[in-house]
Amino acid sequence: MYFGKKNSEEPEIIMEDTIVYACGSADCNGWMRKDFASENYDCPMCGSQLVEEVRELPKIENEYNAFK
Structure with missing residues (x-):
């Protein structure tokens, strides 16, 4: 079978x-x-306290916050 090239x-x-x-x-x-x-502000996995920090992450749009 031939599926062709993906869009580069x-x-x-x-x-x-x-x-x-x-x-x-x-x-x-x-x-x-x-x-x-x-x-x-408790960790949903272990229940410990969450700490605020900054990370470099891919940008995503959160449409929910636009309606607040």
Whole structure:
């Protein structure tokens, strides 16, 4: 079978500094973007306290926050 060549033009991934909440426990590597976090600042995986930090992540649009 022949599937042809894939489109070689990939969309450019834009990286930006993003505020995230990371788990403070050394045994857990859970984190979430601030835009998607609820007001509960406990890690959903282990229950430890979340700490705010900045990471360079791909830019995504959060349409939910546009309607707040």
